[in-house]
Amino acid sequence: MKKNIPLILIIVSAILIIANFIFSEESDRGFWLTTLSSVLIIISMVLTIRENRKKDKN
Secondary structure, eight states: TTTTTHHHHHHHHHHHHHHHHHHSSSOOOOHHHHHHHHHHHHHHHHHHHHHHHHHOOO
């Protein structure tokens, strides 16, 4: 279960980004900062998964 948490966060963040694009009426600075923060969370979780896999191989 502990290894699946980053993957679950990636999926939830992607769903929230898509929902944000669909339901947002304005594309102001807050909208883009929210989207950027979600993308950064996804990138960090992908890097975490890669590091954990490298650690498990050694």
